[in-house]
Amino acid sequence: MKKTLSILFTGSALLLAGCDSGFEELNKDPNAVTADRFNPAYLFTTGQYNTAKGDETTSLNYAEPFVQHMATLSNVGIFDFQGDKYVYHKGNNEAMWKGTYNANAGSSKLIEDVIALSKDKPQYHNLYHMARIWKTVIYHRLTDMYGDVPYFEANQGYYQQIYKPKYDAQKDIYAHMLTELEDATAKLDASKTLYSSADIVYAGKIDKWKRFGYSMMLRLGMRLSKVDPAAAESWVKKAYAGGVFTSFEDNMFIRGADKAGTQEVLTNGQSWTLSVSGRSPGKIAKTFFDYMKSHNDPRLKHTVAVYTDPTNVATKNTDPAVQKGMPNGLDRITLPNDPSYDPKAPGQEHQFSGVNRDVFAKLDGPRMLLTYGEVQLLLAEAAVRGWIPGDAAQFYRNGVTGAMKSLQQYDVSATITDAEITAYLTANPFVGIADKEKAFEQINSEYWVATFLNGYESYANVRRSGYPKLTPINYPDNETGGTYPRRLRYPDDEPVLNADNYNAAVARQGADSFKTRVWWDKP
Missing domain, CATH: 1.25.40.390 (Serine Threonine Protein Phosphatase 5, Tetratricopeptide repeat)
Known part of the structure; x- marks a missing residue:
């Protein structure tokens, strides 16, 4: 009897072991996504x-x-560019x-x-x-x-x-x-x-x-x-x-995938593009506008626009001669006391230049992350420092040229002609390497222009290089006490x-x- 039971138990154990070894494969979903299949x-x-x-x-x-690059009158709200006042959001x-x-x-x-x-x-x-x-x-x-x-x-x-x-x-x-x-x-x-x-x-x-x-x-x-x-x-x-990059066609950027903008609203609530296109977005900062205007920069006419009716793109005026940048650090109370304010102009913030929405606010437009223009300007600085061979002046010219040609990747209407680029470089030649600090200032100021709307990179390079020399603002209750x-x-x-x-x-x-x-x- 004991022998019979022993045989039964042994047979059962073998049967269970055999069944158990098959359960794992039997219970695998052939359609499941696993690490080895994905x-x-x-x-x-x-x-x-x-x-x-x-x-x-x-x-x-x-x-x-x-x-x-940007300024605003407000200091609260989701699209009010808190960095203008150094306040916390x-x-x-x-x-x-x-x-x-x-x-x-x-x-x-x-x-x-x-x-x-x-x-x-x-x-x-x-x-x-x-x-x-x-x-x-x-x-x-x-x-x-x-x-x-x-x-x-x-x-x-x-x-x-x-x-x-x-x-x-x-x-x-x-x-x-x-x-x-x-x-x-x-x-x-x-x-x-x-x-x-x-x-x-x-x-x-x-x-x-x-x-x-x-x-x-x-x-x-x-x-x-x-x-x-x-x-x-x-x-x-x-x-x-x-x-490294050899032309502006090497630019590293990512285009929006949703031209209609529907998915942008569903996933992000409001996108970068919709923020720029809104009724009261940030305006072009006076510092940035004045620098470009003083250098007769051909990019300015494609970068800025004044909208007398902010909801209607057809009302825009892109002539820099009738535009102005907004000073940083102002609000609706302090603006009327600023020399830039025109009490006869319609509205308050809308008398100042905004981003040209036809160029920079396209829902399927590019977000620039690294460009040929930036690369060449970095090489210009490296050449001034003596770190690499080559002509710093040529790197500088390549950098300015690349930055200007990159605008056409936003929209063909923003194409800068070769004649305009040549005229700019003739009027703003490289200062040379005899005075390294002047060379660094010129190169990195151009880098600042080239990284417009690539805020992360522009902010990093301003801190690294110290150029352009920006005057900090001191809005009440800001986070830095008026330091940068x-x-x-x-x-x-x-x-x-x-x-x-x-x-x-x-x-x-x-x-x-x-x-x-x-x-x-x-x-």
């Missing part, structure tokens, strides 16, 4: 797009008025941070997923290295605006169960980004799968991606010019030797949700305020 290229497309479309309010409302101060780290559609989360899903998989060779390069696009803007940020442990909740990532020192972030650019750019291979349909910037063209990677290296290398000149020189030399702002504050919930790491960052970097400098922004 093509990460789909995430890459969205990651690229969200880099340009997820955080524009921080750029417009803070960075653009910080550099005095929770939503716009945090928009870039939230857009980067959002757990569902944040640009950094999507790109981290691409990297994780494509690493060590030969079929995704180029996609993996493109994603590594793109990660530097995302994080260099973020760390430039806030300073120390989560980087090495960011977006690792699923992969490593890290839910409270540490803030990394900006110095370490920059070091890693530069080495990533060097390695990833060198490993791009035109003989492997190109992912042309997934790449909404360069359609998988490896030659353009390589120039893009080295141009990013140039930008990040130049960012170190004050804090670590030796490292800056080394990286700039590597970038130049590798091969050096960064944005961390989101209000960080001291609660990630307290230990937030406190460590503040202890290392300095007070969590607009006045604290980021690492590379050395006095």
Whole structure:
């Protein structure tokens, strides 16, 4: 009997073991999307797009008025450009941070997923290295605006169960980004799968991606010019030797995907474009307008417009002779006391120049992230410093030319002719390298013009170079006491949700305020 039971139990155990080994396969959904079946290229497309479309309010409302491209009368409200007064607005101060780290559609989360899903998989060779390069696009803007940020442990909740990532020192972030650019750019291979349909910037063209990677290296290398000149020189030399942008057709930008604007309203509430096109958006700052007008810049006629009826595009006047920029730091109470104000003009803010909506406010227009004009102007500065061979004057001319030709990528109506470019360069020749500070001022002032509406980059370069020399404003109860702002504050919930790491960052970097400098922004 015992022998019979033993045989039964043994047989049952074997049967159960056999059945159990088949349950796993039997219960697999053949239609389910799993990591081994999912093509990460789909995430890459969205990651690229969200880099340009997820955080524009921080750029417009803070960075653009910080550099005095834009001004406004108001100091409250969602479209009122708080950077004009150096005042705090929770939503716009945090928009870039939230857009980067959002757990569902944040640009950094999507790109981290691409990297994780494509690493060590030969079929995704180029996609993996493109994603590594793109990660530097995302994080260099973020760390430039806030300073120390989560980087090495960011977006690792699923992969490593890290839910409270540490803030990394900006110095370490920059070091890693530069080495990533060097390695990833060198490993791009035109003989492997190109992912042309997934790449909404360069359609998988490896030659353009390589120039893009080295141009990013140039930008990040130049960012170190004050804090670590030796490292800056080394990286700039590597970038130049590798091969940077060669024409404005290499410009790195992302176009809006929704010409009608319906999806923009559904997903973002209001888009960058709709903000610029609204009835009372920011106006062109007097500082920016006067600089361009005093240099007889042909870009001015395409950049600005006065709308006597702000709701009707047909009423615009683009003649700079009858226009003016709005001074920064005014409100509706103080404006009438300013010499710029004309009490006979219709309305208050609408007597000042706004952005030409036909050029810059197209729903399917480009968002410029890195341009040939910028690259050539950075090379001009590097040549003045003696870091690279070549003629600084020629780099300067290339930079101005490239910046002017880039306008046609916004709209063909904004094309600057070769004759107009030649006339501008003749009237505003390069000052030469005998006086380096004058050369730096001229080059970086042109960089400031070239980065109009790319607030993140313009703000970073103004802090790095010190040019143009902007007069800070001192609006009542501002965040800096009338000194120039050096960064944005961390989101209000960080001291609660990630307290230990937030406190460590503040202890290392300095007070969590607009006045604290980021690492590379050395006095």
